[in-house]
Amino acid sequence: VLAVLLWWVLEGTRLGSAVRAGSESTEMVSLLGINVFRVFSLVFALGAATAALAGVLAAPIRGAEPFMGVEALGVAFVVVVIGGLGSFGGALVGGLLIGIVQSLMSTLWPPGASLMIYIAMAAVLLLRPHGLLGRRG
Incomplete structure (x- = not known):
């Protein structure tokens, strides 16, 4: 479900098109009036949330430790x-x-x-x- 949701965000929303365009040419997207650093910060936060969810889901199976x-x-x-x-x-x-x-x-x-x-x-x-x-x- 999370993979489908992430795919939809990347392929079907304005945020996804800004992320894809920003990864190709940051300067061009900035010239279009999109704050690329805000978009990239949001994507970083989304990645951190996804990693946190993966850790929460893996902890009961594999055990929780600092270097898991x-x-x-x-x-x-x-x-x-x-x-x-x-x-x-x-x-x-x-x-x-x-x-x-x-x-x-x-x-x-x-x-x-x-x-x-x-x-x-x-x-x-x-x-x-x-x-x-x-x-x-």
């Missing part, structure tokens, strides 16, 4: 690279792909489950250097 996100950081990097930088849909597809790879490998070869996500990332980068749904240049 360190393990997820490497996986998140792999997901973004596989999906393509700047692609929300790519991040969703990459997350699902990595989740499936990790789950399958946990049943087939538990010690190599962590290794396989990096092998999947290398394979995607060899076949599609911009990620699965990333844009060129």
